[in-house]
Amino acid sequence: MSQHFLLSAKARTISEVEVARMSEDEAREVFESLRWSDTDGEPVCSHCGCTESYVINTHTPSGKPVRRYKCKACRKQYTVTSGTIFASHKLELRDYLLATIIFVNAVKGISALQMARALGCQYKTAFVLVHKLRASLMDNQEEVKLEGTVEMDGCYVGKTRPANRKEDRVDLRLASNANPNKRCIIVARQRAEDGTNFSGAVATKTFITKGEYTSTINKIATANITKNSTVHVDGASAYDDLEAWFDMKVGDHSKAYVGENGECSNQAESYFSRFRRLEYGQCHHISPLYLSNYANEISYREDNRRLSNKALMLDVARKCMNTPTHNEWTGYWQGNKRVAERLIA
Ligand SMILES: [Zn+2]
Structure with a gap:
């Protein structure tokens, strides 16, 4: 039997130790090659696009080395992170690369x-840093419609725990008793198909809603799945209308997870399984405000599960270099926060 991909040497092409041992110059060169890939890492002015510059090696007020470039055309100064989500960075660039591989x-x-424990920095710094990575994944999603065979399903986040004493417990199925922070993640996953067989999923899209409602499901499916695709769902009635646009395969989980005609939403369940491990095993609490970013992070992890860790690190770092400075992640702890969640109404 062939070895599982994650056990093979192809899966681990770089280690955290290797990144931690990099010099600041080596880490900067990695970011420069990703940011300025068209010029082989040669600096391009973030103000006017000129490629001629002077090099200024200097230090931050706290003594950290930093390389600035002074544009020969517009005379303005910039660094490799100017205008990106890592602009005005406080840590060394190597720490950002280290955070990315972790x-x-x-x-x-x-x-x-x-x-924060891994980098030896404050919780507040690490909180903003990991959110910048998630925001970059969100900003660089592929804008293509799903096609072929697609599975759709929903899972709920932010459920209320029943009260301790029996006499205090309420019917949590009633809307009036539901947790106001309860949200639904609707997932749509395109299968990786090879003739009659398929192995996992290749593309995943997630949407945050207040519940599995017919109108919302119709809107999500028609906008994100190519017409006449085959769509597999479980027996929830909210998906009934999709028959008008797609070839529907409806499963009944009370009888079987894979039906007699191949109806199955196991790829959607596989997504939820990884999401629950993030929710219960890592974060413990996820605010509805940023739920869309967490949901998309798990989509990215699922779709790219067969990439080596170095390829993943470089891809995430490249996405960060392609992401403009975010208002909501600049001065977060000074009160500059997102005000509305990203809900599909
Ligand atoms: Zn310039």
């Missing part, structure tokens, strides 16, 4: 507290 190695996600 982030991708944690296949079930990582909490800010764990990242």
Whole structure:
């Protein structure tokens, strides 16, 4: 029997130790090659696009080395992170690369507290840092419709625990007793198909809603799945209308997880399984405000589970270099926060 991919040497092409031993110059060169890939890592002015510059090696007020470039055309100064989500960074660039490899190695996600212990920084710094990684994954999603065979399902986050004493317990099925922070993640996953067989899923999209409602499901499916695709769902009635656009395969989990005609939403369940490990095993609490970013993080991890860890690290770092400075992650602890969650109404 062939060896599982994650056990093979192809899966581990770099270690956290290797990144931690990099010099600041080596880490900077990695970010420069990702940010300025068109010029082989040669600096391009973030203000005017000029490629001619002077090098200024200097230090931050706290004594950390930093390389600045002064543009020969517009005379303005910039660094490799100027204009990106890591702009005005406080840690050394090597620490950002280290955070990235720790982030991708944690296949079930990582909490800010764990990242703070790994990097030896404050919780607040680690919280913003991991959220910047998630925001970059969110900003760089592929904008293509799913096609072929797609599985759809929903899972609930933020359920209320029953009260301690029996006489205090209420019917949690009633909307009036439900937790106001309860949300539903609707997932749509395209299967990786090879003729009649399939192995896992290749593309995943997630949507945050207040519940599995017919109108919301119709809107999500028609906007994100190519017409006439085959869609597998479980027996929930909210998906009934999809028959108008797609070839539907409806399973009945009370009888079998894979029906007689191949109806099955196991890929959607596989996504939820990894998401629950993040929710219960890593973060313990997820605010509805950023639920969309956590849900998308798990999509990324699921879809790229067969990439080596170095390829993943470089991909996430490249996405960070492609992501503009975010208002909501600049001055977060000074009160500059997201005000509305990303809900599909
Ligand atoms: Zn310039």
